[in-house]
Amino acid sequence: MIPTAFEYFRPANLSEALALLEQYKDEAKLLAGGHSLIPLMKLRLAQPQYVIDLGGVKELSYIRESGEHLLIGAMTRHVDVETSEMLRQRCPLLAETAHRIGDVQVRNMGTIGGSLAHADPAADYPAAILALGAELRAVSTKGERWIRAEDFFVDMLTTALQPGEILVEVKVPALGPRTGTAYVKVAQKASGFALCGVAVVLAVDPNGVCQDVAVGITGIAPKAYRARAVEEALRGRALDASVIANASAKATEGIDPLEDLHASAEYRAHLARVWCRRAIEQARESV
Ligand SMILES: Cc1cc2nc3c(=O)[nH]c(=O)nc-3n(C[C@H](O)[C@H](O)[C@H](O)COP(=O)(O)OP(=O)(O)OC[C@H]3O[C@@H](n4cnc5c(N)ncnc54)[C@H](O)[C@@H]3O)c2cc1C
Missing domain, CATH: 3.30.43.10 (Uridine Diphospho-n-acetylenolpyruvylglucosamine Reductase, domain 2)
Incomplete structure (x- = not known):
C-alpha cells in the first residue's frame, strides 16, 4: 500500500x-x-x-568511550553497533545483540534509537539494554533528561518519551572484571524478530559464586522485562546446573506471556525458561 x-x-x-x-x-x-x-x-x-x-543529523551517529561507560548516538545503525571493535571489547553484549537483529539489509538501515523508541515487544535491543542497566538521554526544546532502561519501556510500542522529545543517546557500562554476558534468541522464521530473546550480565567471584546478575527478556510479554525472580535465585550462589535450572524456571514469574499466531502463551513461557538457562550457562562460560 x-x-x-x-x-x-x-x-x-x-x-x-x-x-x-x-x-x-x-x-x-x-x-x-x-x-x-x-x-x-x-x-x-x-x-x-x-x-x-x-x-x-550526523551528530547523533557515534560510539564513544566515557570513562567506565560507552555512549552510543541514537542514529547509530545496527551494523555499526555489531561491528564496533570498541563495543566488541568493552560491551560485547550490545554488539552480539545487534548481530542477531533481522538480516543484513535491516542491520544496514535500522538504528539503535529507532528500535528503542519503537519498543516492539519482539525487538532484540530492549533485553540487552535492560540487562546492562543502560540509561537513555532524551532531549526536547525545554531541556534534557536521563531515563533508566527499566523506566523507558512502558507498554507494547510505548515508551517514557514525551511529545517533543528525541532520544539522542544510550549509555551502557563497560564490561566489569570477572563478568560474562550472553544474548540468545529464538527467532521468528520470516522476520528474525525474537519469539524469545534473553540477555544476561553475570559477575562471579574466583570460586564461581554469583556476585551480581541481570537478566533481560524480550519477545515474551507486551514489553521487555527484567527477570527479577531469576536474578534473586542466582545471586550469592555457586552456579551449578541445578541452581541455574531452578532459577530459570522462574523466567516468567509475574508475567502474562503473549499469545499470537507465532506462539501460544504456554510455548512462549517454555521458551523463556529453556533459553534463560542457556543464556546463563553461556554467560558463565564467557567470564
Ligand atoms: C524485515 C524486518 C525484520 C526485522 N527484524 C528485526 C529483528 O530481528 N530484531 C529487531 O530488534 N528488530 C527487527 N526489525 C526492526 C528493525 O530493527 C528496525 O530498524 C527498528 O525497529 C526501528 O529502527 P529504525 O531506525 O528503522 O526506526 P524507524 O522505523 O525510523 O522509527 C521507528 C519509530 O521510532 C521513532 N523514532 C526513531 N528515532 C527516534 C529517536 N531518535 N527519538 C525518538 N523517536 C524516534 C519513529 O518516529 C518511529 O515511531 C526488523 C525490521 C524489518 C523490516
Missing part, C-alpha cells in the same frame, strides 16, 4: 529537528532507519502529516 500524503523535512542538526518537532507536535513523526515506521505508514497504521528525517 502507499502511505497517505505527508510533508517531508530533513533537518541538518538536532536543534532544527527539535524545533520542527515542537512546531508540529503530534502531527509529526521522526524517521530514523525507517524499518518500522515506513511499514506502519504503508499499512496506514501511522499517518503522520509531517515526517522529520533524522538522517541528516
Whole structure:
C-alpha cells in the first residue's frame, strides 16, 4: 500500500529537528532507519502529516568511550553497533545483540534509537539494554533528561518519551572484571524478530559464586522485562546446573506471556525458561 500524503523535512542538526518537532507536535513523526515506521505508514497504521528525517543529523551517529561507560548516538545503525571493535571489547553484549537483529539489509538501515523508541515487544535491543542497566538521554526544546532502561519501556510500542522529545543517546557500562554476558534468541522464521530473546550480565567471584546478575527478556510479554525472580535465585550462589535450572524456571514469574499466531502463551513461557538457562550457562562460560 502507499502511505497517505505527508510533508517531508530533513533537518541538518538536532536543534532544527527539535524545533520542527515542537512546531508540529503530534502531527509529526521522526524517521530514523525507517524499518518500522515506513511499514506502519504503508499499512496506514501511522499517518503522520509531517515526517522529520533524522538522517541528516550526523551528530547523533557515534560510539564513544566515557570513562567506565560507552555512549552510543541514537542514529547509530545496527551494523555499526555489531561491528564496533570498541563495543566488541568493552560491551560485547550490545554488539552480539545487534548481530542477531533481522538480516543484513535491516542491520544496514535500522538504528539503535529507532528500535528503542519503537519498543516492539519482539525487538532484540530492549533485553540487552535492560540487562546492562543502560540509561537513555532524551532531549526536547525545554531541556534534557536521563531515563533508566527499566523506566523507558512502558507498554507494547510505548515508551517514557514525551511529545517533543528525541532520544539522542544510550549509555551502557563497560564490561566489569570477572563478568560474562550472553544474548540468545529464538527467532521468528520470516522476520528474525525474537519469539524469545534473553540477555544476561553475570559477575562471579574466583570460586564461581554469583556476585551480581541481570537478566533481560524480550519477545515474551507486551514489553521487555527484567527477570527479577531469576536474578534473586542466582545471586550469592555457586552456579551449578541445578541452581541455574531452578532459577530459570522462574523466567516468567509475574508475567502474562503473549499469545499470537507465532506462539501460544504456554510455548512462549517454555521458551523463556529453556533459553534463560542457556543464556546463563553461556554467560558463565564467557567470564
Ligand atoms: C524485515 C524486518 C525484520 C526485522 N527484524 C528485526 C529483528 O530481528 N530484531 C529487531 O530488534 N528488530 C527487527 N526489525 C526492526 C528493525 O530493527 C528496525 O530498524 C527498528 O525497529 C526501528 O529502527 P529504525 O531506525 O528503522 O526506526 P524507524 O522505523 O525510523 O522509527 C521507528 C519509530 O521510532 C521513532 N523514532 C526513531 N528515532 C527516534 C529517536 N531518535 N527519538 C525518538 N523517536 C524516534 C519513529 O518516529 C518511529 O515511531 C526488523 C525490521 C524489518 C523490516
